[in-house]
Amino acid sequence: MPTFSFRPANGDGPARRPFGASGDALPRTAVVSDTLSDLTDLALPLDIPGAEEARARRDRVLTELEVRLVPRLEEADAPAIVVLGGSSGAGKSTLINSLVGSEISRAGVLRPTTREAVLAVHPDDAASLADNPIRSLARIHPIDTVPRGVAVLDAPDLDSVDARNRRLSARLVETADLWIFVTTPVRYGDELPWSALTVAHERGVTIGVVLNRAGDSARTAVHRDLTRRLQSLGAADAPIFVVPDAGPHSGPLPPEQVAELSSWLRLIASTRAGSTLRRHATRTTWAALREDLLVIADAADRQVSRLEELTALVDAAAAEPVARLRRALAAHSLTDGSPTTRWLALASTGGPLSDVAARPGRIRPGRAARRRERREAALAVLAEVTGPVREAIRSAVREADAEIGRRWAAGGGPASLADQRAHRARGPEAVADRAVGDWRARVESSVEGALSSPEGRAAAEALGADGVAALVGAGGAGLAGPAAAVRGMLRGDAARLLSDATNALVDVAERAVHDISRPYLDALADLGVEPGTGLRLRAGELKEFT
Incomplete structure (x- = not known):
């Protein structure tokens, strides 16, 4: 004979009334839905102090909103959820089987026994759970020995050896309107x-x-200690039910x-206490939910601050190599040595x-062979200058890359982003080659616009347009002779x-360095970190309900 017959004498179950009909002020579903959306979109990807706890809090609140609050607001007839939870081996599955008088949840000595959550519900209440998200967390088992207005859930072990079961059990705690801690004299003190x-x-x-x-032998002492613990928790009115040790057995208990x-x-069923449980659990949730949102908002702000710190760190690491290159250009040190020697050899x-160096304002075009000779010499000077320029840019890029990596690691930057950057960034040689090519193209474009003047036409006739551009580039890089000739x-x-x-030249060098830093910055931007402003707004909207 089933022992869990919760039906009132007339068998009709408790009368229904709209949720919140007692006059409680409840937020509109839209407010809760907006809060749910904001939390779903919230990214907390940076592993900074407190981030793991904030993610766990966010996930717990999401479960509470999705599985308990939103369904409560949208479905007035949903039964109160009674969750049987506790440690491994406490006998939760045997207990629910005994309460409903049927083996609906697997029980045994193999751990974990409960590999899925089972929700026992009266068939007339099953329809109210048709769209309830709890269906994604538990197997619904309609059975008429469960009264209308109450559904009993056998949750996996909180300390299950299976990590998926542990996560599921923790989520199911958030669905509860009534949470029954099932324990034993051996396990009752588990943390x-x-x-x-x-x-x-x-x-x-x-x-x-x-x-x-x-x-x-243990019943009195353990009962006394449980009572003391519940009083310390502020739950002195929580009932304690004692189920005697039945010894070795199989199937439901007597x-x-x-x-x-x-x-x-x-x-609970016969006095409509299930509806009261739902209202109480929902009403008292608002203050805790508001506090949770503010804590998560603070965590989101810390994520933004850390992202800004990492961004500034990358920018600062890239700035010094560029500044050093600027100083080298100002001191004309890039053209010391072989570029100067090359110019003196060609201009002596x-x-x-020689005529370009001696009388640049009065050079004559000369024969085609002479013009070609001058042009090739000018290009040779530029080529001699381009070598140290290219190497200076490569050096700046390598230095920036190494410095960014050092500061990133020292500053706690995510290793995964550094690895991602390594796949996305081009090497220093390729970056420098592109920078030099861009620089020469910009010099040629700039010179082209100046060749329409009488002086420009004369220079182009003597050296060719690219020869003039070569001397402008060499002079711009700091080589004094070509600069004087220009x-x-x-x-x-x-x-x-x-x-x-x-x-x-400075601009392309800066761009080259930033080509190395850009993947870091892009990876940070891709994290989608946003401040907690929206969550604070939601917390403010909930304030009137606390």
């Missing part, structure tokens, strides 16, 4: 279930305790061993550029062209 019990109590969930498999618990649950008496040939336009060439 993990007491922690879950504390959280449930703080969030307004009604709690009870079942001391299972209690032998005569009805008389769960009679006290069965009678209490039957009372008898050299192809000023003599182009006069009024010379200062601007040389300055443009210098600035273009």
Whole structure:
């Protein structure tokens, strides 16, 4: 004979009324839905102090919103959820089987026994759970020995050896309107279930305790200690039900061993206390939810602050190599050595550029062979300059890359982003080659616009347009001889062209360095970190309901 017959005498079950009909002020579903959306979109990807706890809090609140609050607001007829939770081997599955009088949840000595959550519900209440998210967490088992208005859930072990079961059990705690801690004289002091019990109590969930498999010798002492612990928790009114030790057995327990618990649950059903449990759990949730949102908002702000710190760190690491390159250009140190020697060899008496160096404002075009010789010499000078320029950019890029990596690691930057950057960034050589090519193209474009003047046309006739551009580039890079020749040939336009060439070189060098830092910055931007402003707004909207 089933012992869990929660039906009132007339068999009709408790009368229904709209949720919140008692006059409680409840937020509109839209407010809760917006809060759910904000939390779903919230990213807390950076592993900074407190981030793991904030993610766990966010996930717990999401479960509470999805599985308990939103369904409560949208479905007035949903039954109160009674969760049987506790440590491994406490006998939860045997207990639910005994209460409903049928083996609906697997019980045994193999751990974990409960590999899925089972929700026992009256067939007439099953329809109200049709769209309830709890269906994704538990197997719904309609059975008419469960009264209308109450559904009993056998949750996996909180300390299950299976990590998936542990996560599922923790989520199911958030679905509870009534949380029954099932334990034994051996396991009643376990820290993990007491922690879950504390959280449930703080969030307004009604709690009870079942001391299972209690032998005569331990019953009194353990009951006394449980009472003391519940008083310390602020839950002195939580009932404690004792289920005697039945010894080795299989199948449901004898009805008389769960009679006290069965009678209490039957009372809940017959007095419409299930609806009261739902309202109480929901009403007392708002203050805790608001506090949770503010704590998570602070965590989101810390994520933003850390992202800004990492961004500044990357920018600062890239700035020094560029500053050093600027100083080298200003001191003309890039063109010391072989570029100067090359220029002197080509511009000395008898050299192809001797007239360009000696009388740049009065050079004659000469024969085609002479013009070609000058042009090739000018390009050779630029090639000699390009070598140290390219190496200076490569050095700046390598230095920036190494410095960013050092500061990133020292500053606690995520290793995964550094690895991602390594796959996305081009090497220093490729970056520098592209930078030099861009610089020369910009110099040629700048010079092209100056060749329409009389001086520009004369210079182009003597050296060719690219030959003039080569000397402007060499001069802009800091080689004094070509710079003097450009000023003599182009006069009024010379200062601007040389300055443009210098600035273009600095610009492409900065871009090259930032090409190395950009993947770090892009990876940070891709994290989608946002401040907690929206969550604070939601917390403010909930304030009137606390």
